[in-house]
Amino acid sequence: MAGPVSNALNRSPAAPVSPNRRRVGEGPLLRAFLILLALAGTFFLLVVPLGVIFTEAFRAGFAHYAGSILEAETLHAIYLTVLTALVVVPINLFFGIAAAWAITRFAFPGKKLLLTAIELPFSVSPVVAGVTYLFLYGAQGLLGPMLGALDVQVMFTVPAIFLVSLFVTCPYVARSLIPLMQAQGADEEEAALSLGASGFIMFLRVTLPNIKWALLYGVILTNARVMGEFGAVSVVSGNIRGQTNTLPLQIELLFNDQNVAGAFAAASSLAVLALVTLIARIAVERLAAREVKAPRKAASVGVSG
Amino acid sequence: MSISVRNITKNFGDFTALKGVSLDIPDGDLAALLGPSGSGKTTLLRLIAGLEFPDDGEVHFDGQDTTALDVRDRRVGFVFQHYALFRHMSVYENVAFGLRVLPRKERPAEAEIRKRVMRLLELVQLDWLADRFPSQLSGGQRQRIALARALAIEPRVLLLDEPFGALDAQVRKDLRRWLRQLHDEIHVTSVFVTHDQEEALEVADRVVVMDHGHIVQVGSPIEVHDHPATPFVCEFLGSAVRFDGVVEGGQLRIGNWHRASTHAAGAVRAYVRPHEMAVLPGIVPEAAASFAIRHIVARGGLARLELSAEGGAIVEAEMPRHKLEAAGLAVGSPVSLCPDVVHVFPA
Amino acid sequence: MRRRVLPGFGLSLGVTLLYLGLIVLLPIAALLIKTASLSPAEFWATVSSSRAVATYKVTLSSAAWATLFNGVWGFLMAWVLVRYEFPGKRLVDALIDLPFALPTAVAGIALTGLFVRKGLYGSLLLPMGIKVAYAPAGIAVAMAFTSIPFVVRTLQPVLQDLEPELEEAARTLGARDGQIFRRVIFPVLMPAFLSGCALAFARSLGEFGAVVFIAGNLPNKTEITALLTYIRLQEYDYGGAAAIATVILASSFLLLLAVNALEAWSTRHAEPR
Numbered sequence: 001m002a003g004p005v006s007n008a009l010n011r012s013p014a015a016p017v018s019p020n021r022r023r024v025g026e027g028p029l030l031r032a033f034l035i036l037l038a039l040a041g042t043f044f045l046l047v048v049p050l051g052v053i054f055t056e057a058f059r060a061g062f063a064h065y066a067g068s069i070l071e072a073e074t075l076h077a078i079y080l081t082v083l084t085a086l087v088v089v090p091i092n093l094f095f096g097i098a099a100a101w102a103i104t105r106f107a108f109p110g111k112k113l114l115l116t117a118i119e120l121p122f123s124v125s126p127v128v129a130g131v132t133y134l135f136l137y138g139a140q141g142l143l144g145p146m147l148g149a150l151d152v153q154v155m156f157t158v159p160a161i162f163l164v165s166l167f168v169t170c171p172y173v174a175r176s177l178i179p180l181m182q183a184q185g186a187d188e189e190e191a192a193l194s195l196g197a198s199g200f201i202m203f204l205r206v207t208l209p210n211i212k213w214a215l216l217y218g219v220i221l222t223n224a225r226v227m228g229e230f231g232a233v234s235v236v237s238g239n240i241r242g243q244t245n246t247l248p249l250q251i252e253l254l255f256n257d258q259n260v261a262g263a264f265a266a267a268s269s270l271a272v273l274a275l276v277t278l279i280a281r282i283a284v285e286r287l288a289a290r291e292v293k294a295p296r297k298a299a300s301v302g303v304s305g
Numbered sequence: 306m307s308i309s310v311r312n313i314t315k316n317f318g319d320f321t322a323l324k325g326v327s328l329d330i331p332d333g334d335l336a337a338l339l340g341p342s343g344s345g346k347t348t349l350l351r352l353i354a355g356l357e358f359p360d361d362g363e364v365h366f367d368g369q370d371t372t373a374l375d376v377r378d379r380r381v382g383f384v385f386q387h388y389a390l391f392r393h394m395s396v397y398e399n400v401a402f403g404l405r406v407l408p409r410k411e412r413p414a415e416a417e418i419r420k421r422v423m424r425l426l427e428l429v430q431l432d433w434l435a436d437r438f439p440s441q442l443s444g445g446q447r448q449r450i451a452l453a454r455a456l457a458i459e460p461r462v463l464l465l466d467e468p469f470g471a472l473d474a475q476v477r478k479d480l481r482r483w484l485r486q487l488h489d490e491i492h493v494t495s496v497f498v499t500h501d502q503e504e505a506l507e508v509a510d511r512v513v514v515m516d517h518g519h520i521v522q523v524g525s526p527i528e529v530h531d532h533p534a535t536p537f538v539c540e541f542l543g544s545a546v547r548f549d550g551v552v553e554g555g556q557l558r559i560g561n562w563h564r565a566s567t568h569a570a571g572a573v574r575a576y577v578r579p580h581e582m583a584v585l586p587g588i589v590p591e592a593a594a595s596f597a598i599r600h601i602v603a604r605g606g607l608a609r610l611e612l613s614a615e616g617g618a619i620v621e622a623e624m625p626r627h628k629l630e631a632a633g634l635a636v637g638s639p640v641s642l643c644p645d646v647v648h649v650f651p652a
Numbered sequence: 653m654r655r656r657v658l659p660g661f662g663l664s665l666g667v668t669l670l671y672l673g674l675i676v677l678l679p680i681a682a683l684l685i686k687t688a689s690l691s692p693a694e695f696w697a698t699v700s701s702s703r704a705v706a707t708y709k710v711t712l713s714s715a716a717w718a719t720l721f722n723g724v725w726g727f728l729m730a731w732v733l734v735r736y737e738f739p740g741k742r743l744v745d746a747l748i749d750l751p752f753a754l755p756t757a758v759a760g761i762a763l764t765g766l767f768v769r770k771g772l773y774g775s776l777l778l779p780m781g782i783k784v785a786y787a788p789a790g791i792a793v794a795m796a797f798t799s800i801p802f803v804v805r806t807l808q809p810v811l812q813d814l815e816p817e818l819e820e821a822a823r824t825l826g827a828r829d830g831q832i833f834r835r836v837i838f839p840v841l842m843p844a845f846l847s848g849c850a851l852a853f854a855r856s857l858g859e860f861g862a863v864v865f866i867a868g869n870l871p872n873k874t875e876i877t878a879l880l881t882y883i884r885l886q887e888y889d890y891g892g893a894a895a896i897a898t899v900i901l902a903s904s905f906l907l908l909l910a911v912n913a914l915e916a917w918s919t920r921h922a923e924p925r
Contacts (some may be wrong), residue, residue, distance in 0.1 A: 006694060023735070024829045034728065035732055035736055038728055042748075048766065048772065048773075050754075053758065053765075072867035092862075098668050101660060101664040102661065102664035102665040106656060114668070117677065124901060124904065125859075127882055127900075128858075128901050128904075130744035131881055131894070132680050134893075135683045135890075135894060136682035140890045141686070165673050167679065170671070181717065190657055191658075192836070225753070228756065231756070234882075248757035264761065267762070271762075274754040281746075355824075356820055377823050377827065379824075383821065389817035391838070391839075402827070403826055406822075406831045457825070504724060
């Protein structure tokens with residue numbers, strides 16, 4: 001009986017990459033020394049400053065801490081800070097998506113220039129950002145005479161705080177979306193259109209699911225920076241207690257009033273926000289990495305000011 | 306310089322990459338380590354280089370034990386699969402690197418370095434690229450620069466990891482021929498790793514076939530091709546049709562086909578290469594097997610036939626096109642096979 | 653130009669340009685217009701006043717010290733985080749971003765609390781004669797803290813992508829560890845290292861929140877340029893504030909240009925992907 005069976009090649013499993021390649025800096029002594037140095041540095045430079053905020057805040061006991069937080073002015077500062085975030089984050093979210101869409105999905109002259117313009121606020125010192133708004137809307141500024149004639153006051157009001165916050169945080173969402181959308185390309189969106197989807201449905205069903213983690217990451221960064229902004233806000237807010245004082249400004253006021261415990265109590269709430277931001281960042285990175293096989297570390301950008 | 310590998314074992318965690326491997330490569334030889342991925346060929350090459358150290362066994366150069374010798378003192382020229390050129394250095398500086406890092410006492414003067422680098426660049430025929438950077442070179446040029454860099458330290462042996470793996474088909478062919486010529490010119494003992502049997506058979510003096518951490522066969526290209534030691538070697542070195550047969554009463558029998566055989570009696574696996582069998586039109590009762598033609602690929606004077614029995618696997622055969630046409634064979638025609646050369650292994 | 657298949661070009665580009673114009677470019681233009689309304693003599697008198705020059709010196713030298721520190725420490729951290737495994741590595745890696753996540757005012761009072769006479773660090777350093785809080789050193793400390801992540805985060809990906817084959821190749825060619833580090837590893841990291849340092853330096857120059865808490869803000873001694881702008885405003889010297897703000901703005905643009913040029917230079921040998 002004749003039975004031809006196969007003429008296929010015998011395939012073996014792929015070899016594992018050698019895990020014990022000898023590389024520079026592998027000497028056990030050098031290695032232990034460098035690791036210890038890094039750990040010690042991290043402890044003294046990062047952990048201790050973070051810890052001191054909480055120990056100082058609770059130094060006079062929990063009751064005092066609660067009292068400091070629940071003080072009317074501090075409560076109002078918290079309210080104003082949250083309000084600012086609620087106004088600014090959605091606007092910059094919308095802007096970031098629009099900018100990323102225009103930049104990554106279309107070719108047009110001046111694109112590089114536009115990219116530079118979007119990143120401009122990153123390289124402007126926060127105080128200077130505040131000053132620019134003063135010279136736009138202030139009594140001495142470009143629109144000052146006009147606003148004065150209309151009897152509209154922008155500077156030293158809550159809207160001024162919104163405006164400078166928009167300025168300092170406008171790049172974050174766009175910055176976290178652009179690299180991802182560039183890498184993903186427009187194939188899926190074009191496929192959706194070819195299958196008869198409307199532009200809106202395409203965006204909702206194809207674009208948004210693909211960028212949701214980067215979007216969330218951008219929102220987290222925007223939020224952290226809005227709530228923590230100090231320099232720019234301090235120029236335009238006028239520091240009116242109980243009216244135009246955000247939390248970071250309130251910290252400064254309390255600190256200058258020699259109310260150290262109160263200042264640290266206010267600071268502790270923002271420190272918690274920072275920790276939540278860090279944890280959220282890690283969580284988002286992990287979730288994104290689970291979905292996509294290319295967990296490129298998002299380009300780091302400064303959050304606070 | 307001869308290379309001798311003695312009874313080497315190497316584990317990566319739970320995975321045993323090499324199991325008691327021994328190999329002798331005489332001085333001036335050009336040897337190919339051939340095998341599928343995971344067969345341990347690259348690990349063996351890295352062990353010879355000193356980039357890995359064996360768990361057990363020894364490596365000797367010219368009878369001298371080098372097992373414990375650090376790679377930097379072993380004087381091996383190693384060409385990496387993706388070349389590993391230093392991208393921040395010009396071609397010239399890449400080739401000069403091995404001379405510049407010599408201890409001060411042994412380091413040649415600048416003029417001497419220049420002379421030697423330029424001589425090497427001329428040897429690989431790329432002296433006109435001395436001031437370029439690696440990113441400005443084509444794949445084939447990078448490969449040759451990597452070779453020149455490895456030769457700069459006047460290596461005792463030259464080791465190449467998949468030297469043609471990352472290149473286009475045409476460049477690959479040219480470079481193969483060129484490497485062969487270069488070896489004939491400089492005559493340094495060389496070992497290269499490949500998973501491409503054609504490459505190994507065409508370039509090497511000696512082919513070392515590996516599988517699952519073992520050396521399966523060592524021999525000249527003709528030896529391993531014509532007399533494969535195991536079914537694995539037979540299958541790996543080109544396509545072959547496998548038949549189940551039987552040896553009884555001094556006769557090898559496959560289907561109704563038979564021929565005198567000296568093999569021990571019993572069931573056997575018989576392999577026949579596509580060009581080592583006769584393709585007969587129609588159903589021939591005394592043939593080894595009969596099939597229907599599924600597909601014909603005509604190339605030059607030769608026709609490659611894809612055959613299959615009812616519901617059976619596809620089998621490859623070859624015949625001259627003029628015979629195909631004379632016999633009026635077309636897709637769907639029945640044909641029968643009669644082996645000319647059979648490689649027989651116990652089943 | 654490719655025909656546009658995807659929808660929303662006009663809308664998205666329109667929104668982007670309008671928003672950027674109103675929120676970013678218009679205010680910057682307003683500042684420049686205000687500065688342009690000064691006579692060159694007025695401008696020069698303001699930006700070259702001895703108090704202003706003192707702030708430049710303090711700001712630049714503090715930023716330089718902060719960057720020097722971050723260059724060394726950032727390199728160490730990037731190396732350790734990429735090359736070695738050790739317990740707590742993920743935590744350390746996450747903590748590196750703390751200075752970006754922590755509002756600068758918070759960083760400022762935390763550092764001040766540590767370095768004052770009764771603080772954890774101050775009580776150790778002051779007896780040794782090292783005064784940090786309310787001294788120039790404090791400015792450098794605040795700047796260093798807020799710009800910690802830059803060098804680490806720019807070096808990490810490059811260090812990660814460094815193929816082991818490069819080191820192995822150098823080794824087969826006879827190089828010792830020190831030579832490999834000096835001739836192969838460091839040159840490859842150099843561009844990223846420099847641009848990380850430049851970013852840290854730029855950030856330090858613009859830092860305000862953290863610095864004002866710890867600096868003490870004494871004119872001619874511990875006053876940074878950004879603070880001087882602020883003070884001019886409170887003195888209703890709007891021309892002076894505009895002039896100094898323009899100096900800061902111009903210097904940060906110059907730095908930005910320098911960083912871009914550096915990146916272009918560093919990718920000149922990059923593999924075309």
